[in-house]
Amino acid sequence: MIWQPPRLRRTTLNRIERLFDITIDQAQNEFGEIFFGNAVPQCVDVLILPLGDESRSNHKQFLVRRVAWRLQAIAEGDLSERARQRALTLAMVNF
DSSP: OOOOOOHHHHHHHHHHHHHTTSOHHHHHHHHHHHHHSSOOOTTOOOEEOTTSOEEOOOOHHHHHHHHHHHHHHHHHOOOOHHHHHHHHHHHHHHO
């Protein structure tokens, strides 16, 4: 029997693959839907990221990567609290 990924993973992968064929405006809307639960109005040129950082980027690759990362985190599970604490500790040591 051949192993097949769960349906959620396949759906997520298909959605991520479609991101590479969209326009910048569509990427910004996807970003808004994924991070804020709604489409980004056309008049908004500054996007607030969950950590308080601002993205003034119209860089499609950046937006696609962020959306793809978030889709994967939603589908597969985000970092554990232990991993978050370790990353914070490493960041503070190197700062």
